Amino acid sequence: MAKKNVTKIDPRKELSPYLNHVSNQKKKKKNTKVSTSLSKLHLQRRKSLSKNLGIILGFSIIAILCFGYYISPLANINSVQVTGAPDLSAKEVVESSGMEVRDKVFDYLFKNKKLTNNLTAKYPEVKSAAVSVKGLNNLVIQIHEYETIGYIKDGTKYRKILSNGKIGSQALLWDNINQDKxxxxxxxxxxxxxxxxxxxxxxxxxxxxxxxxxxxxxxxxxxxxxxxxxxxxxxxxxxxxxxxxxxxxxxxxxxxxxxxxxxxxxxxxxxxxxxxxxxxxxx
Structure with a gap:
């Protein structure tokens, strides 16, 4: 019986082109992904850097403007208005507060406690006081008084009897008191x-x-x-x-x-x- 010729085939040799193709495709995809990730990372870093620089620049501009305003004459107190205490002399209240025209507006915005202490030391009717700014350099002193319980007659005038048990500092005419009290x-x-x-x-x-x-x-x-x-x-x-x-x-x-x-x-x-x-x- 005659022998048949058998052809030997190397599977690795036959599959090599395919395997190489698949490997190359994977490498291409991997390189593409890495390249894309790096591009996105650089873009995010640029955006973050730009944002931070913008914030720093904005704060710097605001700081420069505030400092420029503070050292300019516009920051000096131009006028002071007193509200909430119609029976008190506005001029005397301002004098008792310690404010002066050459002072800076911002110097008094965070000194409400000191202002209250200055005014309560002279005026028993003052419970508390606060400062606010009107316009660029006009201050408003808002006074809160103790409730008036009644009035005590003092000669021909009248003084407030306050809810804290003290007597008001001002001698008032009959027409200037609350006659329901x-x-x-x-x-x-x-x-x-x-x-x-x-x-x-x-x-x-x-x-x-x-x-x-x-x-x-x-x-x-x-x-x-x-x-x-x-x-x-x-x-x-x-x-x-x-x-x-x-x-x-x-x-x-x-x-x-x-x-x-x-x-x-x-x-x-x-x-x-x-x-x-x-x-x-x-x-």
Whole structure:
């Protein structure tokens, strides 16, 4: 039997072109990807550098402008306006604040605490103060005052009685006060004023609003006299009036107008005499 000729084929030799082609394609893709990544990285770095340079340049320009403004005459205080304290002299407030025209505007923008300390040292009515800028170089001092509880008569004028228990620095004319607030008269001793004021503040707001006048001219230190807006007069004891004031409306309804309602010991009422009306300023 005749032998067949067998041709030997090397698989690696046959596959070599294909394998080389695939390998080359992978290398090309890899090189392309690396090249693309590097390009993107360079682009991102350029953008980041440009952004940082822009920020630094912007801050530098702002800093130069601020410094130029600060050293220029435009930064000097041109005027000072005072708001929130109509009874205080604006000129005296500015003088007490320590501000001067040659000072710089920015020097006072962050000194509200010092400003408040300067003003409260002179004016009991000032609770706090703050500074703001209006325009380029005009300052505004905004003052916040303590609430006015009433007024104490001082000769022919009146001074505020403040919620912090102090007396206002300004002597005001009758036309310049809030006439809805009660007037405290005859209080020559601050001790009696303090105790009566403490009692008054402890009463219900509805009753306080009806009080026109409190008189310190009493027969006893423990006595308190209140003249009401409805023309009645209430006499009480400082220690017990708060508990007895709840009977006021019921007694007033029976007593009518211009009556003396005595709550000092018991609880009774009678019409006011002509001399009493005159003494309490009731017409």
């Amino acid at each position: 009660p007037i405290f008269i005859g209080y020559n001793q601050r001790v009696s004023l303090k105790s009566d004021l403490k009692l008054f503040n402890s009463l219900d707001a509805e009753f306080r609003d009806q009080v026109k006048l409190l008189s310190g001219s009493t027969r006893r230190k423990t006595q308190i006299i209140l003249v009401m807006k409805d023309g009645n007069v209430v006499i009480g004891n400082v220690a017990t009036l708060k508990n007895k004031i709840k009977y006021y409306n019921a007694i007033k309804a029976k007593a009518g107008k211009n009556a003396l309602i005595d709550l000092e010991i018991g609880a009774f009422s009678r019409p006011l005499s002509t001399s009493e009306k005159k003494a309490y300023g009731i017409s």
